[in-house]
Amino acid sequence: MRIDPSIVALRSDGAPQRHAQTRLGKIKAGWLAEPQAAAVLRAFESYGSGAPLAQCPPLAALVSEIGVARGFIDALAGAMVGALRESSLGHVPFRHRYADGLAMLQLARSGRATLSLMQYAPPEGGSLPESVCFTDGERHEICLAGEARARRVTVSGECRGKARLMCTDIRLAPGSSLSFAGRGQTKLVDRVEGRLVLLRLSRQAVEPLPSIEYRLSDGALLHRAAGECRESRQELMLAVLGAMRRHDAAPAIARLSRAGSTSLRWQALRECLALDSATGFRELSRVARNAADPLHEPARALRCDLLAQHPQLAGAENEPCLV
Amino acid sequence: MNFPKIDLSSLPVLEKAAGMFGSLSDAATATSDDRVVIIMVYLYETVPEPLLGLF
Numbered sequence: 001m002r003i004d005p006s007i008v009a010l011r012s013d014g015a016p017q018r019h020a021q022t023r024l025g026k027i028k029a030g031w032l033a034e035p036q037a038a039a040v041l042r043a044f045e046s047y048g049s050g051a052p053l054a055q056c057p058p059l060a061a062l063v064s065e066i067g068v069a070r071g072f073i074d075a076l077a078g079a080m081v082g083a084l085r086e087s088s089l090g091h092v093p094f095r096h097r098y099a100d101g102l103a104m105l106q107l108a109r110s111g112r113a114t115l116s117l118m119q120y121a122p123p124e125g126g127s128l129p130e131s132v133c134f135t136d137g138e139r140h141e142i143c144l145a146g147e148a149r150a151r152r153v154t155v156s157g158e159c160r161g162k163a164r165l166m167c168t169d170i171r172l173a174p175g176s177s178l179s180f181a182g183r184g185q186t187k188l189v190d191r192v193e194g195r196l197v198l199l200r201l202s203r204q205a206v207e208p209l210p211s212i213e214y215r216l217s218d219g220a221l222l223h224r225a226a227g228e229c230r231e232s233r234q235e236l237m238l239a240v241l242g243a244m245r246r247h248d249a250a251p252a253i254a255r256l257s258r259a260g261s262t263s264l265r266w267q268a269l270r271e272c273l274a275l276d277s278a279t280g281f282r283e284l285s286r287v288a289r290n291a292a293d294p295l296h297e298p299a300r301a302l303r304c305d306l307l308a309q310h311p312q313l314a315g316a317e318n319e320p321c322l323v
Numbered sequence: 324m325n326f327p328k329i330d331l332s333s334l335p336v337l338e339k340a341a342g343m344f345g346s347l348s349d350a351a352t353a354t355s356d357d358r359v360v361i362i363m364v365y366l367y368e369t370v371p372e373p374l375l376g377l378f
Contacts, residue, residue: 133347211344224339225343225345226341227341261341262339263339267337270331277329280329298335298338309327310329312326313327
């Protein structure tokens with residue numbers, strides 16, 4: 001394995017790394033304290049807690065006026081780049097990632113909102129997108145640098161189980177701003193010339209619907225994913241508790257099956273039935289009895305199946321509910 | 324009363340079950356898309372997150 005000499009040097013002396021981090025941290029703190037950044041971030045907090053963008057003027061200007069956006073980013077990027085030139089192994093003190101042509105820096109997060117700086121470069125594979133994904137929330141973007149050919153994709157209806165996708169060509173250039181609301185619209189970047197840099201403000205819906213991915217060529221549904229991270233985290237926790245046979249968690253899992261997305265609720269019902277069939281069956285019956293519950297039909301069918309296989313479960317419904 | 328043990332794998336999954344947050348199909352080309360971009364923390368977190376619980 002080849003280890004770069006500068007990394008080897010760090011192993012014997014960690015001081016330069018700590019020095020670089022301290023310096024980058026100070027740059028970030030100085031930037032946050034500047035009047036423009038501070039005003040934007042105060043507005044960002046209001047937006048993250050649900051205020052309409054129009055009621056957050058510094059933030060609205062940030063994603064619609066290129067002069068404002070550039071002033072905001074240049075104050076940070078100039079100082080950061082200068083420090084990184086001198087200490088190239090410093091970590092930029094923001095969450096960041098890079099994958100196949102797309103780099104992003106998460107500048108701020110508050111409530112349901114995030115503010116990110118994104119850079120698109122032509123992907124190494126160079127292939128055109130085959131699918132498009134719609135997520136539930138609103139996004140406001142402004143192009144800071146570079147140019148690209150893109151498409152605004154809208155779901156205009158459904159036909160025989162397939163989505164009708166409508167594409168409108170758009171050209172992105174410095175100053176272009178785009179807004180998307182809800183799960184019916186998104187954009188695809190088809191071709192980037194050089195580098196495309198966007199500032200993106202996004203806010204998740206209060207109760208986000210699952211994200212949906214369609215095949216571009218015919219609108220066929222390819223994939224559905226949970227709309228929020230918390231839900232998947234809870235699902236993973238359920239799986240761990242189930243695998244550990246934690247019977248003592250059954251009452252809490254039963255409570256989890258009463259609110260939230262149908263996907264998570266159903267998973268909670270399954271885990272509860274597997275951990276403690278009596279508690280799980282009582283919850284299942286509760287859902288099956290409620291015709292207004294979106295899980296009414298599958299719960300009713302499963303209840304019938306389970307009663308046929310295990311008639312003694314009928315007794316669980318008469319037992320006192322301790323949940 | 325004796326209640327049965329039920330095997331999790333014998334219980335049906337929901338027809339419209341959703342995959343994990345941020346998961347995509349094989350056809351996905353996340354780099355050109357507008358979908359939610361998730362920053363996954365693999366080793367350590369430099370920006371601490373509030374602790375979240377299950378219940």
